Amino acid sequence: MPRYNPATIEPKWQQYWDQHQTFKTPDMPVGEKLYVLDMFPYPSGSGLHVGHPEGYTATDIVCRFERMRGKSVLHPMGFDAFGLPAEEHAIRTNKHPRLTTEENVATFTKQLKMLGFSYDWSRVLSTTDVEYFKWTQWIFLELFDTWFDHETGKGRPIAELPIPVEVKAEGERAVQQYQDEHRLAYQSYAPVNWCPKLGTVLANEEVIDGKSEVGGHPVIRLPLRQWMLRITAYADRLEKDLDQVNWPEGIKKLQRDWIGRSVGAEVDFYIGPAAEFSNWGCSRSKTKFPRKPDDNVLRIYTTRPDTLFGATYMVIAPEHPFVAHLTTPAQQAAVTAYCEKAASKSDRERQEDTKKKTGVFTGSTAINPVNGQPVPIWVADYVLWGYGTGAIMAVPAHDERDFEFAQTFDLPVIAVVDPGDNDEVDRREVLAGKVCSTIDGVSCNSGPYNGLMTGEFKRRITADLSGAGLGREAVNYKLRDWLFSRQRFWGEPFPILHEVDAADKPTGVIRAVSQVDLPVDLPHIEEFKPTGTPEPPLSKAPISWLYPEINGQRYVRETNTMPQWAGSCWYYLRFIDVRNGQVFIDREKEKAWMPVDLYVGGAEHAVLHLLYSRFWHKVLFDRGHVSTAEPFKSLINQGMILGEVEFTGYVRAGGAFVSAAEVTDDDEGNAIVKVSGEAVTPQKINADDVEKKGDSFVLKADPSIRIESRAFKMSKSRGNVINPDDVVKGHGADSLRLYEMFMGPLPATKPWSMAGVSGVRGFLDRAWRLIVEDRADDLVLSSTLQDVEPTEEQARTLHKTIKQVTRDIDNKDFNTAIARMMEFTNFFTKQTVRPRSVMKSFVLILSPFAPHIAEELWQLLGGKTTLAYEPWPTFDEALTKDAEIEIPVQILGKLRGKVVVPAGSDQDTILAAAQADPRIAELLTGKTIVKSIVVPGKLVNFVVK
Template identity: 65%
Template sequence: MPRYTPADIEPRWQAYWEENKTFATPETPGSKKRYVLDMFPYPSGDGLHVGHPEGYTATDIVARYARMRGESVLHPMGFDAFGLPAEEHAIKTGEHPRVQTQRNIDNFTRQLKMLGFSYDWDRVLATTDERYFRWTQFIFLVLFDTWFDPQQQRGRPIAELPIPDQIRAAGEAAVDDYINSRRLAYLDDALVNWCPNLGTVLANEEVVDGKSDVGSHPVKRIPLRQWMLRITDYAERLLSGLDDLDWPTGIKKLQSDWIGRSTGAEVDFFVGEAAKFEAWKSARGKSGFPAKASDDALRVYTTRPDTLYGATYMVVSPEHPMLDQLTAADQSAEVKAYCEKASFKSDRERTEGDREKSGVFTGSYAINPVNGKPIPIWVADYVLAGYGTGAIMAVPAHDERDFEFAVQYELPIIPVVQPPADAENRDDILAGKACFAAVGNAINSGPMDGKDTAEVKQQITAQLDAEGLGNSAVNYKLRDWLFSRQRFWGEPFPILHEIDQAGNATGRMRGVDPSELPVRLPELEDFKPHGRPEPPLAKAGDEWLYVTIDGKRYRRETNTMPQWAGSCWYYLRYIDPHNDSALIDPEKEAQWMPVDLYVGGAEHAVLHLLYSRFWHKVLYDRGHVSTPEPFGRLINQGMILGEVEFTGYFDENDQPVSTKDVKKSAGGGRESKDGRKVTLKSIADDQVEKQGEGFVLKSDSSIKVESRANKMSKSRGNVVNPDVVVDEYGADALRLYEMFMGPLEATKPWSMAGVGGVRSFLDRVWRMIVDDQQDELVLQSALSQGDCDDEQNRMLHATIKKVTEDTDAMSFNTAIARMMEFTNFFTRSQQRPIEAMKTFLILLSPYAPHLCEELWKILGQDGSIAHQSWPQWDEAALVQSSIEVPVQFNGKVKSKIQVSPDAKPDEMIQAALEDAKVQSLLEGKNIVKKIAVPGRLVNLVVK
């Protein structure tokens, strides 16, 4: 085998690793451990595309490198296998979701092994495995059995929940209701995204512009009794916990914004006749501000209580529970029609800033608590039920959305915050013709006039509190987690609902005993949704649906958990995957947690990571894990775009521009003064004039041309299958190219030509050691048993240093570039010390493991190169004893000399004059001037 043939080499080493369990996780980690984790994939029927292995290759390099550094490594893989796609396939084909899911998992596994990733395959898991989702159900029972103690700021067992005497005196049913209302997992009538075509509730992130992201079906907002998880109780801890995480700043900000902590005030507006307001206010002053709004008050949350005097109308969301009560009879039809239309809009559609506002007057009024004036109550879809209280006090002079709405419907606009003297549009603001959202001094605010915003906030809040009309409050955008799905292919809830002899629910429920887990999915022949919000599991036979315990009859919960459930805790199961007696062995958990490096796409920045952190904190509170956070360091790999192919150039009017009119510009191009720009949909390098980095028109270099590529997707037809790449170039070339494209976090376009370039580098590495001109395997004659000379030794140790530091920093592209320099240097060397070659192969092996294993063996070494120790560089070897500098005569190089790197100009000139060649060239000439640039050159001006 004289030539480098990945098709022969790679499968052989993959089989070796599997047979010898080369990457098995040690049962007990040593003094230093490294838990390296990928966000596990959903095994779709399409298999991997080349975007998937980018993060996997990065973690594999880190894992291999860490093992060679003597660390104990846990590097696992698994599959997030429940969810809608498999069930949609089942509906279309009649094939059970488990069959297709397993087929997809087998294909993904084949592809992952084909790429040589050093996973511990004895720990592989899928969320659909009964041995796995048994413990997902167990965690749900932990949530069901936990309440959050706000004083201690932690979750505690339900058995420790204090029951008020008046609740206990009301009887067993009242106690049950009280307990259920405090559980972290609870049932509630929630406003949900209902998709009749898919037959399930969808999470907000599964809805795009009012349609499902799977199938693009219409989605409607309806109230439905659902399982909820009280993630809001952990909002403050989820927010404060971000401070100590080694995560990208942008990701932490996304989570912080999603949690959305703000401070302000809750305020109650009396709903009723103005004449009754004073009596209501007096009663409130005696009883104080109630924990929950009463039926005769509309409660709002505001971050600007200082603007209360400017509240000229109120708005409730179309889903507000008081809407029917607020709607006058003559407005009922119009309000009902408006709300029906709003139910088909997504939250994003409803809150887009540039959308024209719409609303309907309810026919009722509320009383502004600070001035006693009645203000109209409207219903409008720009207010969401899920934020704050689902109602707002509208201050159009100081809120842009309220201003637009007030202008639209000719409602009063009263400025109550005076802008500074130099404010833009100041006169319009004071006249109520423009909006001013900043702070200033109060105007039109009665006794508050002249005071600054901060003082007014404090005084009005204190006044409201004293009168029982409001109080200071902290609010979060974060909503409780909607945790039910009306589908078949998901984890069944381990919950039993008590029923009476007539088969009616009593309202009492209990968890399945943990010893009886898992609750398995029933056998169903019909997976099709029926368009109604009843789950398919309700079609199961009585043998599955009904359970009798201690003489009481129960009906199983027929909703299933969302796909998020299994992905919330898989990192824990990898540590102890075969444990059938506990969620995880405490000793093993303490040894491996937290995850040291977690790599995945930025699209999971909020929900998966937030949900996982929430579950982990509950498990931490209940003593199942030892760390307050699951993931120490997070890296988001960039997106790999589809290969850029030429489709044409287009001007600012989207008219085609000829290829011959486009060139590359040394300056990179710029927009013209009038903002004109030519957009290049996509481009191939051989179709432009190469003059620099940017693209411009040849006729007008001020007009910039942009190169673009698209995300890989089946619809665009630009998906690249790694099978094709491996068949042509080999797995090592694919791995190396994905790391060489650019920084790991950057977005990069795919290029098959680029893969070919990296494959050429691997060919050079092979030829550096193997003579591929022979019919049989023969080592290069340049290989020697001797030591490196000074220059070779310097190159070797500089490479060790650079590759080590860059691998530590996950700057893989620059590490590869340095190894390319090493290869070019030693390929030119007449003698190549074998020890230097062996050291280089160790450096390259995390990046191109198959090739390095093969060459390691060819060099006569035993065992796997993966077990070798990572080399150390010698600082002394990096110091150059001499450097070569040119000697010029009148600016033209005539000779070269060796001097010390820190030689001074006089020393360089002296060395030049002592050089035999220089002396011969000086015969018959006079030196007019002597010039020396330290480390660069000597120039002799002669006549």
């Protein structure tokens, strides 16, 4: 057996790196800097799984590589430890979340160090550290102290908010209320996503198909007092600034779609008798739009103001605050029942186009501002309170959803856009109101606007509405303000105080906790579990914590807590200056290290963490605390690692197998034989009983029986989760690192295979034997290792490998870099003499991928200290080109032989060599060469007759 023993080597070098603080980063970069960051993990109770090391290994390879190229590298690690995942684990184990979190962080730290990642552990942080969330609270107070100036497009201190004269006249409380309404962090009483099982509200981004992202529990809509962050104020910059970053286009598209920018018009419909409408319109024209909507105004947002004349009904969302106001007594019961049912549906369910539209009439009408016609107002769940104004004018002739609704409830369909003659719709049926058309065209049935093209009509009607005080051009976003409260214990307390009266009832006046009193720590309470009601656990905190007194005034603390996303919004900044107790980050250090040059993590964070972080960063940028407009310069998403491939066969009632190629599903999803309809039963097949045949898998016992193969996402329920501890114990950390990079391109989804781990372990064994004698006693350098100059072939192999591995690391093509090193090892395994200088260069290029074995081999080759900062090997371009190349020779397109020619040979030389080859010459004898095709460096083809 070879002497390569990871169980001995790996702990040895991990201890060395730890004791010598090998990867500690200087406070300020020396020379060119590189900031590489992993999306830090949630420290769950189950520890790391093999999906975690994939991205971490990729960043570690880059960091080790760039250190050797002379860059100052910042590569930190921390833990996102607040929030629902950690608290749910604490509830399951019946331990306080602080205890379980500390245990889980210790487990994750041990595992990360076990894998040899070159983090600067002196900078490690957890979002639950009191000295960390002190500054999270400080950033929240910056948001609370900021308003968004739409004229400049920037956030400014609340003290600079212009206060209307009439508000000042009402006194100090009115001014404070006006400021509170404009803060980026504000309170809202709007409907929210309430999850009874989790006992908390959730942001829209945390609800998937009507269920919570954590746990998959049902979510309903309830009106509750919540803290909100005005992310919508930054929607335009969040979208436009995506052009500044080097991110995958798929992630950019996800963010753009979530932001959902559209240009249209806001229009006010009068609620009341038609006879009063004309005077109402005249009075509004004297008031600059938009004024604050009142009980007589139903404001809608539309991207098609050119279809106003075709509005035959209106729809408001079930959560719209005007529902009660518009519902007549006769319709009260029906409207109430409908709204209650809608509250149990997710936004996605309500938007499904395939479902039959539902709704209920309120009993009220509004007046169309362009023609004075009364329009019935309905409540329907296909309109969302979270988009636009929560109300629409419905034009069934030119909107598919409106058309379906109109057909269901027999409402009028009036065409106002003539699509002209085209292949998409029947013009006559459109104008007759029998079908819907969304095609632009020429306006009709639109009074004085008849004959205008769609674009011109939009511009003119918008300008006319604005002049009359009835509307204005508006940009709208699907993005909603960020719901920032949680009714849970395990989160950052809000640094907010609510003034109370003598009976301890809130007066509505709020104030920020002074910066000198930060942090506001979590109090010790025995019962931290959610109450199951909107009443947060902190409402049961000790009186001394809950009711502070300042200058004789009694206050009650905010009892909601921040969501888990709060701490992860800015951790990348704190890593730069992790121990600073005076400011959240030193400005000079921030300027030196930001932005993050490479950020690696899962694509599932596209519209959560990544969007939230960009928002916070832009606020900090506006307030002068950071120097860059974007936090993350380059982003890579690693792919998912699936469980091992599982095999399924199909068995007839009598027990005989039938080939998977002959099986299909019936209407109910049951497996049947395609031809006969005979029912068959799926049966799991052991991998040892299966073999590969071409691109398919078949039974070894009967190769005519094809077997289905599929890899599933790792989950405890399937029992296919791979623990990295087990892999390291059996094969070593370097084998795990290498295999995760060798599986395929970093962004690809890949199935796990223990056989693949064994394969890369075999490569490391061969690499070891290139340098170390294969013997059972003391370590001895191989007798093939000599202090000689490499032969030309050896030199070319080395320099080509250095060039290719260097290029592949630069391109993040880690799998192909490993393949290059395997080719190098295979070549030198056959060499009876191996130059020491060549082996030293090989060890250096291997080291970013398999650092433990590389450190050990470097020491055996005479290295006195770690190789972590040894210069990366260089290559001679001339030696990377082959001296000779092999050219395939074809006759009539069929391969008949190969010839060896000098690299770079011209067509004549290649052709002459091909014709001189004895076998080719024999095959050409007696034939006429009609044409000779030569592709230099590629092939020769003789067309003969």
